[in-house]
Amino acid sequence: MAIEIITKDDLEAFRQTLLNDIRALLANNKTETKEWLRCADVRKMLKVSTGTVQNLRITGKLKSQKIGGIHFYNLADIQNMLSGKLTK
Structure with a gap:
C-alpha cells in the first residue's frame, strides 16, 4: 500500500478549486x-x-394557484400588472 503525503500547498490548491466550482x-x-x-417575492416586486x-x-x-395552503403567483401576471397590461 502506497502512502501519499499531502502538503499545505496541495490543500490550498484543492480549496481554491473547490471555491471556484462553488x-x-x-x-x-x-x-x-x-x-x-x-x-x-410578489411583495418585493410590487413594493406592497x-x-x-x-x-x-x-x-x-x-x-394565484393554491398548493398545500400556499398561494403561488405567475410571474407573467405580475409583469403584466407592472406594465399596466393586466385587465380584469
Missing part, C-alpha cells in the same frame, strides 16, 4: 428565473404589503 454553481443559479412566485397582495388576489386583479 462560485460557478452559485452564479448559474442566480440567472434562473422562477415562473411561480410566493407572496414574499402582504394585505395588499391579498386584496389584489381577492378582487381578482392578481390570480
Whole structure:
C-alpha cells in the first residue's frame, strides 16, 4: 500500500478549486428565473404589503394557484400588472 503525503500547498490548491466550482454553481443559479412566485417575492416586486397582495388576489386583479395552503403567483401576471397590461 502506497502512502501519499499531502502538503499545505496541495490543500490550498484543492480549496481554491473547490471555491471556484462553488462560485460557478452559485452564479448559474442566480440567472434562473422562477415562473411561480410566493407572496414574499410578489411583495418585493410590487413594493406592497402582504394585505395588499391579498386584496389584489381577492378582487381578482392578481390570480394565484393554491398548493398545500400556499398561494403561488405567475410571474407573467405580475409583469403584466407592472406594465399596466393586466385587465380584469
